[in-house]
Amino acid sequence: MATSLLVLTDFNPAAHRALAYADSLAGAIDARLVVLHVRRDSVLDPALFTGQLSHRSQQQVDAALTRAVRDLTAPVVTETAHGQVAAAVADALIRHPSALIVLGRPDEESIPDELISTAALDLLRADPHPMLIVPHNAPTTSPPHRVLLAIDAEPFTLTEFNEVVRHFFSALHARLTVVHVSPTADEAAASAAFEAVTQLAFTDDLRQLQTINPINLRAADGILEAAATGKFDLIILIARPRSFLGELFHRSVTAEVLLHSPLPVLVLPAKSS
Numbered sequence: 001m002a003t004s005l006l007v008l009t010d011f012n013p014a015a016h017r018a019l020a021y022a023d024s025l026a027g028a029i030d031a032r033l034v035v036l037h038v039r040r041d042s043v044l045d046p047a048l049f050t051g052q053l054s055h056r057s058q059q060q061v062d063a064a065l066t067r068a069v070r071d072l073t074a075p076v077v078t079e080t081a082h083g084q085v086a087a088a089v090a091d092a093l094i095r096h097p098s099a100l101i102v103l104g105r106p107d108e109e110s111i112p113d114e115l116i117s118t119a120a121l122d123l124l125r126a127d128p129h130p131m132l133i134v135p136h137n138a139p140t141t142s143p144p145h146r147v148l149l150a151i152d153a154e155p156f157t158l159t160e161f162n163e164v165v166r167h168f169f170s171a172l173h174a175r176l177t178v179v180h181v182s183p184t185a186d187e188a189a190a191s192a193a194f195e196a197v198t199q200l201a202f203t204d205d206l207r208q209l210q211t212i213n214p215i216n217l218r219a220a221d222g223i224l225e226a227a228a229t230g231k232f233d234l235i236i237l238i239a240r241p242r243s244f245l246g247e248l249f250h251r252s253v254t255a256e257v258l259l260h261s262p263l264p265v266l267v268l269p270a271k272s273s
Helices: 013-029 058-069 085-095 119-126 161-172 187-200 219-227 253-260
Strands: 003-008 031-039 076-082 100-105 131-135 146-151 175-180 210-212 234-239 265-269
Touching (some): 003 085, 013 161, 100 119, 253 265
Parallel strands (some): 146 175
16 A cells, blocks of 8 residues: 655754654655645744744755755655645645655643644644654654554544554554543443444454553543553544644643653544544
């Protein structure tokens, strides 16, 4: 199954880390890389007033792209776009249908969540697509094999994204653990969550599936606590539209885990059933 990983870069350290991680992942799942830099040089771009925009010339951008990809092992193409990131990504996905969008998460732990506006959250709001967010300090030398899937008891469907994840797991030979986030010890809900995952057929060997059920914790806290055990190297979140469209980031489990996870996070947008 030929596929691509669309990797966003602004040439900062977090972006370089995400690109290295994507290269490792591409080798494991037999994918190519599409490396995209968006020149946000519009006078109407809000980031112009925050100092977040670079002012590289096209020649400087081309040279930076060449340096960024010269040591990659996967097949790679590079592109430059102008304007808003969400629009540029949507356009790139038309030309390069991709299994995942990959981007880095800078070190922003000292900034309150309410003040952070990340490209990942902006993209999820604009056009939900499977997305892999790589923390600035995540290891990049090997692809993930111990995967933590966070789920609650509410029904959902992944529609066209289900096949993407099946290929992902098949190629990685990943071991899957399901964390059912619930404020109570609800065995029926945990059982329903487990059944929902088996129906998705992420893995053919259902004996590999395990469940853990953190008790009396907020959903995000339960996921982050499990991630901090050192037993996993990737988190998967099933994100419904309401979980990342809220006006305040701290009300969103998806946003909170994205901002604070020590592990890469794969976000799979879902439709509520």
